[in-house]
Amino acid sequence: MARTPAHDMFDRDTASKALGIELLDAGNGQATVRMTITGDMINGHAMTHGGYVFMVADTAFACACNSKGPVTVAAGGDIAFLRPTRAGDVLTAYAKERVTQGRSGIYDVTVTCDGEVVAEFRGRSRVIDRDGTP
Amino acid sequence: MARTPAHDMFDRDTASKALGIELLDAGNGQATVRMTITGDMINGHAMTHGGYVFMVADTAFACACNSKGPVTVAAGGDIAFLRPTRAGDVLTAYAKERVTQGRSGIYDVTVTCDGEVVAEFRGRSRVIDRDGTP
Amino acid sequence: MARTPAHDMFDRDTASKALGIELLDAGNGQATVRMTITGDMINGHAMTHGGYVFMVADTAFACACNSKGPVTVAAGGDIAFLRPTRAGDVLTAYAKERVTQGRSGIYDVTVTCDGEVVAEFRGRSRVIDRDGTP
Amino acid sequence: MARTPAHDMFDRDTASKALGIELLDAGNGQATVRMTITGDMINGHAMTHGGYVFMVADTAFACACNSKGPVTVAAGGDIAFLRPTRAGDVLTAYAKERVTQGRSGIYDVTVTCDGEVVAEFRGRSRVIDRDGTP
Numbered sequence A, B, C, D: 001m002a003r004t005p006a007h008d009m010f011d012r013d014t015a016s017k018a019l020g021i022e023l024l025d026a027g028n029g030q031a032t033v034r035m036t037i038t039g040d041m042i043n044g045h046a047m048t049h050g051g052y053v054f055m056v057a058d059t060a061f062a063c064a065c066n067s068k069g070p071v072t073v074a075a076g077g078d079i080a081f082l083r084p085t086r087a088g089d090v091l092t093a094y095a096k097e098r099v100t101q102g103r104s105g106i107y108d109v110t111v112t113c114d115g116e117v118v119a120e121f122r123g124r125s126r127v128i129d130r131d132g133t134p
Helices: A005-011 A014-018 A050-065 B005-011 B014-018 B050-065 C005-011 C014-018 C050-065 D005-011 D014-018 D050-065
Strands: A022-027 A030-036 A072-081 A090-101 A104-113 A116-127 B022-027 B030-036 B072-081 B090-101 B104-113 B116-127 C022-027 C030-036 C072-081 C090-101 C104-113 C116-127 D022-027 D030-036 D072-081 D090-101 D104-113 D116-127
Touching: A005 A022, A005 A050, A014 A050, A022 A050, A030 A050, A050 A072, A050 A090, A050 A104, A050 A116, A050 B050, A090 A116, A090 C116, A116 C090, B005 B022, B005 B050, B014 B050, B022 B050, B030 B050, B050 B072, B050 B090, B050 B104, B050 B116, B090 B116, B090 D116, B116 D090, C005 C022, C005 C050, C014 C050, C022 C050, C030 C050, C050 C072, C050 C090, C050 C104, C050 C116, C050 D050, C090 C116, D005 D022, D005 D050, D014 D050, D022 D050, D030 D050, D050 D072, D050 D090, D050 D104, D050 D116, D090 D116
Parallel strands: none
Antiparallel strands: A022 A030, A030 A090, A072 A116, A072 B072, A090 A104, A104 A116, B022 B030, B030 B090, B072 B116, B090 B104, B104 B116, C022 C030, C030 C090, C072 C116, C072 D072, C090 C104, C104 C116, D022 D030, D030 D090, D072 D116, D090 D104, D104 D116
């Protein structure tokens, strides 16, 4: 695949790398990432901690919104948890730009496991201010 | 502090423990947790990965909504990122029940660092179905 | 077009009818509605009141999620306002099911005016309890 | 009560006036408004149309975020519908600033009827650009 600014950003993303997140594809306002749930990602209900489901969605979102150019950060987002997952499950997150207007954008991210939707995320992006605040 | 079902749940929360999250207080629909940002939590923009900010908010949310009794899970939530943080920063998340209606609830979580708000999260909870789906 | 439960529901929707909302299409988890902004829909900033932009989106959402069968209500939703509109503008809202899981569903609604996106709405639906609460 | 920029804005708010919304109080990042549900506000499920519940919440939000000074618009918001209401019910919405950061703000709005919470809204505000886009 062609390299994009998202690939450069992902190369510097220590957090995603440390979790074993792989960038499968990025370009043209879209991105796909993958992460395997480990035993260290399980919460007190014996399910994947919601933070890790968000993590994989947010990483796909970041790669999608930086796949075209100017440095863009997450201003926020909403996640709906639809199905629990467990250690050993492989989560795939596919992010796609829905609309941009001025410096703002909206991206939809679907997280799946074995072809079933486990979460839906909608991210709000913002092209970054010079002082680094979203 | 008095033990609550949230304390038992947190004791089994491998994910939060592995990240060094501490449960400072839980009870009566409220909870406070704390986490120190490490070098492994930094994203490609040299800021704390949004997934970790969500993680600390979501953990406080889970402890608050399980502090009173029946097993409750996150159905979803919205996070707004207001200020970037860095490695070495200590994040504190305070969660508080806003309203419950039937099996649904809404909780507000504020994440602060050195007294400044870095994120605001609003979680939607659901008392769990017998089959484990939210 | 084929009649669906959404058409029956819309026929009883006094609120939408009183505002001149037209149901253009409904079926298979999708719906399209249209409303003309009148002088009575303008807020103190001389733009369409956000409540009316939400109204047209929410009506499309209701028609989409009732287009297939069991009585379904809005549990909630998030709207992003992207462009202001004015009196005389014609808003079209297209709603489409994104995913359903158990009694919950997620629908995406795009509101446009002259081919430009003015708002994006994501609705959370719930098949209704016998006691009428969402 | 002391007049604020919110009062001036509300005086020009044709939409809210046409619906009989009353501004009960505004100042210091807070506002309270009230609206009586009429027969023209009922949806196809014989409940208040969600658009009108949003309307009253959004109006309180607008008054709260314009109560202190610079012209501020809604960038978006999330509403959770908790209890249905009917014709004749009187809805009261109380909005309160939660946090501001730069040109962005977050406001919480609770909609009640007879002392019971019927909806919770969280609004995202933005001090307006010179070209009028949020």
